[in-house]
Amino acid sequence: MRNPFVMDCGEFHVNYKQDMAIWKISRVRMRVFILLAIFAVFPMFVSDYIIGLATLCGIAAIGAIGLNILTGFTGQISIGVGAFLGVGGYTSAILTAKVGLSFWIAMPTAGIVTAIVGGLFGLPSLRLKGLYLAIATLAAQVIILFVISRWDALTGGTAGMVLSRPELGSFVFYSERSYYYLMFVVLIITAIFTLNLFRSRVGRAFIAVRDRDVAAEVMGIDLFKYKVLAFIVSSFFVGIAGALLGHYTMVVSPELYSITVSIEYLAIILVGGLGSVFGSIYGAVFITLLPVVLRSGVEMLSGVFPDLSAVLIGMKEVVFGLVIILFLIYEPQGLAKIWKNIKDYFKLWPFSY
């Protein structure tokens, strides 16, 4: 029984279950719940435009968590994410529009199909490392896009396909707000699954493969199996993100899944933090909102300098590249690390020594 007159001097874990929790301290757990609550109610108070941006951030975050499982946690570079998003989007489009399945079956199926395709392109990873693997995944990007844009009968070729919003009974997820909640649930499941994964056996094996593959092998980890497994899990979530994105924008076409998208996703996990679930989310928000913020900044200034927008129109890419370079130089571990540094600073504040 806790003595009400005695002040706690810390929180102590008395069994392993407490010590192995994701959020070990009740104050931190509280903070997570409060944050979740804020994100759950904020669409009630903002415009559709902002909710739409939040939805795009969230979908990018799901894909980025997927890519981070592969690149950040398992150390296998992939620049085929764009195409894998496409596989997810097209699978869901074909299943709902042509086969007539419901979205609730099509979305998981899109994940599974993408996982299979990803696993297939992950097969060379046993022999190829680093840049060589990156080139192999680039091949995946090119091949998949080629198939998508040429297989007219199935995919509608370069014209693309039109999708519908998901339905649940008589309810259609047509409003921005409803689709935001759909994304929100999927994002939470993805994040919790990934957090759990990396505190249990298979996730640890992934990290071991990244850090020292020779040692991992000698400790009993089948390199081939785990590398391909990483491709499979990663592509599953990327496929889910692709399906969600397709049904959100209600259109899929080859140019939406170009190599630029792949690079953008790599930028997300670099800026957010390699090997960090929350980093993927921060990075997704950052990279998705960066062009929006830049554009509105330019618009604000154009009242004072009317010619500015003409000059700065090409600056978006420059700023984008600059941000990535600055992150690589000053904080290679990304936003997740910056956030951790801030927390660590305030842990001891104001007496840092």
Add this chain to the structure above:
Amino acid sequence: MGILEIKDATLRFGGVVALDHVSYEVQEGEIFSLIGPNGAGKTSMLNCISGLYKPSSGSIHFKGEDITRYKPHKRASLGIARAFQNIELFPHLSVLDNLMLGRHVRMKTGLLAGGFYWGKAQREEIEHRKKVEQVIDFLEIEDIRNTPVGTLSYGLQKRVETGRALALEPEILLLDEPMAGMNSEEKEDMARYIIDIHEEMQTTIILIEHDMGVVMDLSDHIAVLDFGKLIGYGTPEEIQNNPKVIEAYLGEENAV
């Protein structure tokens, strides 16, 4: 019959013969040392046992089973664990996670069970955490259990690496120069741990070490390699009096 039998193992890299028709047996429950001058093929021998190299000819039997063609991870699941000469820990993971990885082959949780972390998966994690805590207790590294391994001192990293191999509950423990680069106090500690491991867990230990004092004190049997050839095998006394071994280490008497 020994727990590990090396039969006529030869290992070639192009024209270089790293191991030349080496045969010996390791008895169950003994401390077995491999010694020899630098470049004699000691680490190559361990690599053949743990599966990183495949011998060009000859065979390796573990408990009577031919494991010559088995991959390293298969051998680990049979109970062959290893600590490396140059530390091969997972630097970004904590000591705890490194040791939990040592238990990889003893655990079962798959991808989905791990991701959902329900009931069974959680119980298994906790059960194996207890085993890992025993190893931590044994090696007296309680205070660093949550520290990332990359930030630890060299001596501690060596100890953690031994711990990771121990966490596997191995039948054979391969230690590649566990005392290299240590001061005499750390060496003494490590020697005591090796003796304790041997006595408390009855683990068979294969040891590579350059410190002859340690080797002679600890070993039940010693094999001596020189330029890939086995030039001596026997108890420490026999090795000390073996003229071929003395020659390999000290050079011929009339050469000076």
